[in-house]
Amino acid sequence: MPENPRPGEGGPAPTRSQRLDGLPFTTEHRKLLVGSGVGWALDAMDVGLISFVMAALAQEWGLGSGELSLLASIGFVGMAVGASLGGLLADRIGRRQVFALTLLVYGLATGASSLAGSVAVLVALRFVVGLGLGAELPVASTLVSEYAPRRIRGRLVVILESFWAVGWILAALVGYFVVPSSPEGWRWALVVGVVPAVYAVVVRRALPESVRFLESRGRTQEAESAVRAFERARPLGRSRRESEEEARAADAAPDATPSGPRADRSIWSPDLRRRTGGLWTIWFCINFSYYGAFTWLPTLLLQQGFTLTTSFGYVLVITLAQLPGYAAAAWLIEVWGRRVTLAVFLGGSALSAALFGIVSLGAVVAPWQVVASGMGLSFFNLGAWGALYAIGPELYPTALRGTGTGAAAAFGRIASILAPLFVPVLLAAGGERYDLVLVFAVFGAAFLVAAAATFVLPEQRGRALR
16 A cells, blocks of 8 residues: 555555655646646636737827836735735645636636726736746646656656746737737737636536645645545656656665754844845846846837837747746756756846847847747746756745745735836936847946855755645
């Protein structure tokens, strides 16, 4: 039986967490990954849609940069609040419950946004959308991390994050084909955003609750049932025996034991404050640069003289580069380790941001230069996001995992609030010739600060979750 020691071994029975760590990748893991990933993609689609809606409203409603900045930023205000509350709730009522609730909240609010008749109403609804969006992401990554076998945990979380690219590509497709189709095209684009509310029912019924959470609440029968479901599932890839042998070897390795304390009352306790500070720094800088660049990208291209349809087409092509970025990060994170992979992709993001700004210095902006430098930014930036989401849940014990990842995400959302507001200021400061140069130089500098902060974090490749 699964609760007994492995044949030929003495000593106590393995814990449920050890049993999960020793499993191969199974059909149940695939179900969890895809189920969480679809929610993640719908989240990205909603975030991406607003950038296209902004460009359309700039023409349809004659909105200025101040109103557009407010529209972009208010969603991130909601995400900051939602990320913090979502993490706290996940540690109290469960990962799955919060995941389903967040999908319902932002799906319904996005659908209601399509009926907005004024900027004020749209801003209010975007705040509610942000509450749901912000709460979902750290909860989903925590749930996948707690079920993933140790040897591929980082890779699976990066694959989960890669669904963000799928969602952003969907947003770009909707933006390209639906938004320019009519003066009311932006409303129909937002109607698509109601899909997450329907999917919330699927999440609530199909996805398992975290075993570690169930154990922490004394719900041992449910925890045992969940583990056995994964143990009975059909392996995909390497056999169960090979995975168990690898797990035994990892348990015997001197660096495989969890680092740091096993129980803490605060993410700022002496043993955790260094990693919390480093994680918050990375989250802040990567949010500032990513959302500052990609939220404004369609509008910035419009200001460079491209048409609405052409701008959206370029953004669609640039977005496609996110997928190979995630794929590269998913492979490298288990080869190079978490810190080096994250630092390299952040460094590549800084270089790509600088190139994007330099391109604008030409007397005539060549489309291929815009697309090439934008694709580089997409490739490296989204690969960095994947590595970051893999790192966060590994840094904290079970009792603080949702809180720690949610708090870091919430702090990062402060930067995503500020970034859209800063872009018009930076454009004005740079003047007509150096506007984009200054904008993307600031973004590049933020990426470099984030890259340096990665080396404050402990390397957790191959270590068991606490």
